[in-house]
Amino acid sequence: MFFYLVLLVLNFFSRRVFIDVLGVDIVGMTASMQSYIGMLNIAELGIGTAVAAVLYAPIHRNDTGTITEIVSILGYFGRVIAIVIAASGVILSLFLPLLFAAEEVAVWVLYLTFYTFLVTTVLSYVVNYKQILLIANQKNYIPVTIFNTTLIAKTILQILLLRYFGFGLKMWLALELVTAGAYAVWLEVRINREYPWLRSNVRQGRAYLKRYPDIIRKIKQITSHRVSSFVLNQSDPIVIQLIMGVEMVTYYTNYTMIINRLLQFSTGALSSNTAGVGNLVAQGDKKKIELVFWQLNALYMWLGGVIGFCLYTFITPLIRLWLPPTVEIFSDTVVLVFTLNMILTFAHQPLLQFTVGYGLFADWIAGWIFVGLNVVISVVVGLLYGVVGIVLGTLVSTFLVLILWRSHYLYTRGFGEKSAVRYYLALAKYLLLLAVTWGAGTFVNSLLPPVVSWVQLIINGAIILPAVALIYGGLLLFADGGMRTLVQVVLRGNFRSKH
Structure with a gap:
């Protein structure tokens, strides 16, 4: 941090x-x-x-x-x-x-x-x-x-x-x-x-x-996932450069640089969880594994929701203050797609950490589906609608493959359950509570003066950030067992709390 x-x-x-x-x-x-x-x-x-x-x-x-x-x-x-x-x-x-x-x-x-x-x-x-x-x-x-x-x-x-x-x-x-x-x-x-x-x-x-033949087996399985990771992280700037030129890449990376830094705030600080989850899985305590899984889901969704709302609210005035007036400003629609993509990236982190912890890499076909969806949607819709179409390709493919499929794969192959219905219902709950939070945060923001200076940006941020964090955190604390046990862990400093 x-x-x-x-x-x-x-x-x-x-x-x-x-x-x-x-x-x-x-x-x-x-x-x-x-x-x-x-x-x-x-x-x-x-x-x-x-x-x-x-x-x-x-x-x-x-x-x-x-x-x-x-x-x-x-x-x-x-x-x-x-x-x-x-x-x-x-x-x-x-x-x-x-x-x-x-x-x-x-x-x-x-x-x-x-x-x-x-x-x-x-x-x-x-x-x-x-x-x-x-x-x-x-x-x-x-x-x-x-x-x-x-x-x-x-x-x-x-x-x-x-x-x-x-x-x-x-x-x-x-x-x-x-x-x-x-x-x-x-x-x-x-x-x-x-x-x-x-x-x-x-x-x-x-x-x-x-x-160690297991290494070769896992490498073969992970190959498609590496391709998927490349498409997610590298393809959008390339498609933009080929369709719209390097100048538009600069405008695009003005936004992604901020978004990536916000992601590093959480995924970077919590990246060692992957090794911790691997050790947890090796212990084989199913009850504790489930407890930690839901705690991490609550944590990442809370972080993603709070940071996502602040991103959507402040990134446009921030870029106006930060960069020369000749720099292009993207529309609210593009910013919204950026924001939703970032929230899904947060939601994917617990799924990714537990998939790696269980060593589940055999779903190689999912990587190729991800590649196809991302490239086709980004290129076709990008040619029609510009940057928003390219970013939309990443959003759609991320939701279908990295969220819906990855959760099903983890539940059936890792947790040993028949389906991921529990996760889908929990995700819907998280997003519904986030929508309520979004409405409340928008109302609070409407009461504040517009951002026309760095001082006003800092003041508005100092009001909006804790307000949204408390609202979303409070809703999760009331409606989600994972958030409640997470708070208990933070307060007690141990894992003795019950679901």
């Missing part, structure tokens, strides 16, 4: 500086490049997730020998992935002038930017693979701290050098490389301190793999 707040403030300053100094076209181009690099990351195929799932049991037993072998396997896979991504990147780079033919960006700028991001991505697979042990061992705060500290330092230097020392894109990219190297070195030092017995052998990783 600390890093979230610091980076939120920094991103407001850096975004304005980058647009002013580098220009809208360059900022949009870099966002598109990062999406193309993200596309190459499909080569990872979910290997990290598969390895983490296999690590839970030996970590619980403190079996250092098995842990070392599994980490060595990931190191071997990391080398293979790095080679595949590097080769694919070189091939993709041949088409950069064609992909950006309609943009007024020099060819050397395209290649310099692309290969900078490619090198940092390849480096992460070659060097940083050991961090999987920290993540699986519920010590994700360590890589989070190191990564965000280097990210803050990089952002501050970029702001200073671009705004006050007259540097441009070359220095901006150089700092990207330096930061990636610094993170890798710092992380390696910290891992050696935490696990002095860990002596992974990448060359032996392939031989060790024969002892």
Whole structure:
């Protein structure tokens, strides 16, 4: 949460500086490049997730020998992935002038930017693979701290050098490389301190793999989910760039940058829950598993509802105050679709954490359905209606696949029930209570002066945020057992409370 707040403030300053100094076209181009690099990351195929799932049991037993072998396997896979991504990147780079033919960006700028991001991505697979042990061992705060500290330092230097020392894109990219190297070195030092017995052998990783056939099986199952994740996170900027140009990508990422930071506020701070859930599932206490599942659902829906309403209410005046007047402002309809998408992302988190905890990755067909729905709806409706159509594709596919199907899959394969009717009814209850909260929050907001200054934005936010949090929290506390037991856990600091 600390890093979230610091980076939120920094991103407001850096975004304005980058647009002013580098220009809208360059900022949009870099966002598109990062999406193309993200596309190459499909080569990872979910290997990290598969390895983490296999690590839970030996970590619980403190079996250092098995842990070392599994980490060595990931190191071997990391080398293979790095080679595949590097080769694919070189091939993709041949088409950069064609992909950006309609943009007024020099060819050397395209290649310099692309290969900078490619090198940092390849480096992460070659060097940083050991961090999987920290993540699986519920010590994700360590890589989070190191990564965000280097990210803050990089952002501050970029702001200073671009705004006050007259540097441009070359220095901006150089700092990207330096930061990636610094993170890798710092992380390696910290891992050696935490696990002095860990002596992974990448060359032996392939031989060790024969002892763990479950890893290969899970990797095959996770592949389609990795494709789905790519489509969700990377395809929209690419579709926008191809249909409407890099300038519109800049306007689009103005919104998504804020949304992603809001998501990091919760999903980032609570990301270690995945390893905790994995440990919980390994214990096999069904009653406790169910209790924690409903507590997490209540928590994430409360966070998603409160943050979602504030996003819808304040993002437009925020962008008007934050960025130059020439920046395009999206309609309320687009903002509403953004907001609903973010709320569903919050709702998906408990489903995702328990699916991973149970090691349920065999629903590979769902990943391809997700891909098809997202791409078809985004392209077809995007051509007809613009940005709102593209974002709508993500919303529809997320609801059908990541919410409805994922919950059914978890209930039938993980919880051992016949259907997910209980979850569907609970989700309907959460959304109904959120609609009531939304109406009350809109009424409170109508009583406040319109936002025309930063001071008024802060004042209105200081009133709306706690009001909506109390209203939605109160409704959930009254109507939902998960919220009631969650409050008891927070107050008592244990899990002895009853449903």
